[in-house]
Amino acid sequence: MKAKTATKILLTMMFSFAMLFLFVGDVSAKEAKTSTYVLDAKSGVGYQTAFRATANDRFNSTTILLPTNDCTVSVKATGGVVAKVTYTSQMIGENTFTSNSNITDKEGKEIPFKGAASISVFSTKDGTYDLNVTVKRGKKQLTKKKIKVIFGYTTMIEKMSYAGKQILFSNLVTSKGSGKFSVKVGKDFALKKIEYGGYDANGEVQYKTTKNNKKITLSGQKNFSKIDYSYGFDDPDSNYGYESGQDVTYIYPVTFVRITVLDKKLGVVETSVIELFKK
Amino acid sequence: MMRGNMIKKTWIKTAAAAVACAALWIMPVQAEYVHDDVNGVSYNDRETLSVDYAYDYARGGGTWTDVRVSNDGDTIGNVQSSSPNLIAQITEKHYSKSKEKDYSASPYDENQKYIGYPVVTKIKPGETRISFFAKKAGTYKVSFDVIKKDGSIRCKKYITVTTNYTYDTPIKEVRYAGKLVYDYGPYITKTSGKISVKMNKGFKLVRIEIGKPDSTGSYVYKKIKNNAKIKLVTKNVYTQSSSDMKQSYNALFPETAIRVYYIKNKDKTESYTTYDLYTINKK
Incomplete structure (x- = not known):
């Protein structure tokens, strides 16, 4: 049980930081790309055209998605960057997987793949480098791709404030029921959209759009009731029904501010969510 | 030990940094x-x-x-x-x-x-x-x-x-090849060296274990003595097969896990802290 508490604290810490960089895939999907993954229609290979990485960090990687289970992937990097295929998977028989990488067909359905290869990269220096990736099927070259890797620290959101008070991390407890919300994004980013809203009586967040440096009013909704799971309960013909849910009462009601920015170097949009609590 | 991530959806640097911190797992003092x-x-x-x-x-x-x-x-x-x-x-x-x-x-x-x-x-x-x-x-x-x-x-x-977060700090220092393990960068180039552990007052060192991956990638732990010379893992290559897929792993940063077991003198409870030592395998 100790580990559980430790996890909770770590989670709390991670959450405060990570919320600033949290990536939500489905926002503004029609307006802008949310992922740099693309499909090379000719070879059937899925890959990331570009990605960001951190220097001196062991956790940078990108994944190549493969159309058959007999593909091999090799990589060479420019600028002294270490690049290596550290993981491969091959689906057996008729098995396939979908990649969660936003590679979809015209109907928006995820394209199934039969194999994958993860490339880990490491650099001690910041800078933009290329990964030259070769995909072979047997002895035959299927395709060759250039993947851009950008090493360097970037801040998506540089500064935020509500009612004159700076928001550190990703939340603020305030006694001001309304005030100006301002955000300043980092130099690689462009502000696309600001939305805000609180819960409705069913526990769903209702967002409305606002503009930078405009006055917003915080939600006062302290209570909601939410059904988490329901089966056959409202069906009078069903002999059996089960439902679970929760009644929620907040200490201080929450208002979410969802900020959508464009990563100008990658050409993708990302969102982060801020929590404001009305004292 | 599933270490390969199939899809890295985005670059959450801070999360990665948090994971790096988690490599050194300090237990907070918390009630059960x-x-x-x-x-x-x-x-x-x-x-x-x-x-x-x-x-x-x-x-x-x-x-x-x-x-x-x-x-x-x-x-x-x-x-x-x-x-x-x-x-x-x-x-x-x-x-x-x-x-x-x-x-x-x-x-x-x-x-x-x-x-x-x-x-x-x-x-x-x-x-x-x-x-x-x-x-x-x-x-x-x-x-x-x-x-x-x-x-x-x-x-x-x-x-x-x-409102006060309090942490036990049972271990005073862990040195590998004469240097504090914190002072190494993202990986260590010296593949063999002495490992030494010093405890803080109020804690007793029980034993040290070294964990290395076997041919299936699972970590196997073996007891070692304090100040013993150890060899770091320089290669972690393995495959896993199931009825629907085959997976191959070849770590860029093979890791050696050092578990330090100790007893808190006050309540005689035993726990351990893990230190991960990384090497680099470019092949």
């Missing part, structure tokens, strides 16, 4: 989850939070505890804080409802007309969440009651809520 079997109630009897912080998942508080009761019809209530500077409040009441036909009852009415078996709905209370918000730094006591179906009180329980 308390199970009172006599009264049928379980909860955390100590919580820590930051002053003036609130989170959505803590329902507008800085942290929370989930209380569970096992006696039928019992509920949680009368939550009281020892100070107005700490708000303690029930923020979530979970429930489950079930609907079943009662086949033990008669499907006929008093005129012997078939009306079908009656449907019985049962509501069962689930866990109750108590959230806390600290207006000022301090140590506070929060009490709550377990209330029986008839409204009488089954028992009173206490939770200590503090």
Whole structure:
């Protein structure tokens, strides 16, 4: 049980930081790309055209998605960057997987793949480098791709404030029921959209759009009731029904501010969510 | 040990940094989850939070505890804080409802007309969440009651809520090849060296174990002596097969796990801290 508490604290810490960089895939999907993954229609290979990485960090990687289970992937990097295929998977028989990488067909359905290869990269220096990736099927070259890797620290959101008070991390407890919300994004980013809203009586967040440096009013909704799971309960013909849910009462009601920015170097949009609590 | 991530959805640097910190796992001093079997109630009897912080998942508080009761019809209530500077409040009441036909009852009415078996709905209370918000730094006591179906009180329980995060630091230092393990960068180039551990006052070193991956990638631990010379893992290559897929791993940063087991003199509890030592394998 100790580990559980430790996890909770770590989670709390991670959450405060990570919320600033949290990536939500489905926002503004029609307006802008949310992922740099693309499909090379000719070879059937899925890959990331570009990605960001951190220097001196062991956790940078990108994944190549493969159309058959007999593909091999090799990589060479420019600028002294270490690049290596550290993981491969091959689906057996008729098995396939979908990649969660936003590679979809015209109907928006995820394209199934039969194999994958993860490339880990490491650099001690910041800078933009290329990964030259070769995909072979047997002895035959299927395709060759250039993947851009950008090493360097970037801040998506540089500064935020509500009612004159700076928001550190990703939340603020305030006694001001309304005030100006301002955000300043980092130099690689462009502000696309600001939305805000609180819960409705069913526990769903209702967002409305606002503009930078405009006055917003915080939600006062302290209570909601939410059904988490329901089966056959409202069906009078069903002999059996089960439902679970929760009644929620907040200490201080929450208002979410969802900020959508464009990563100008990658050409993708990302969102982060801020929590404001009305004292 | 599944270490390959199939898809890296995005670059969450800070999360990665947090993972790097987690490589050195320091256990916070926290109370165990308390199970009172006599009264049928379980909860955390100590919580820590930051002053003036609130989170959505803590329902507008800085942290929370989930209380569970096992006696039928019992509920949680009368939550009281020892100070107005700490708000303690029930923020979530979970429930489950079930609907079943009662086949033990008669499907006929008093005129012997078939009306079908009656449907019985049962509501069962689930866990109750108590959230806390600290207006000022301090140590506070929060009490709550377990209330029986008839409204009488089954028992009173206490939770200590503090704004001071306190951590045990059992291990004074761990050196590898003469250098503190923190002082190495993202990986170590010296593949063999002496490992030495020094404990802090109040803790006794029990044993040191070295973990290396076997041919299937699972880590196998072996006891070593303090100040022993060890060899680091320089290669971690393995495959895993199931009926629907084959996976191959070849780590760029093969890791050696050093587990330091110790006893806290005060309460004789044993735990361990893991130190991960990384090398680089470019092939």
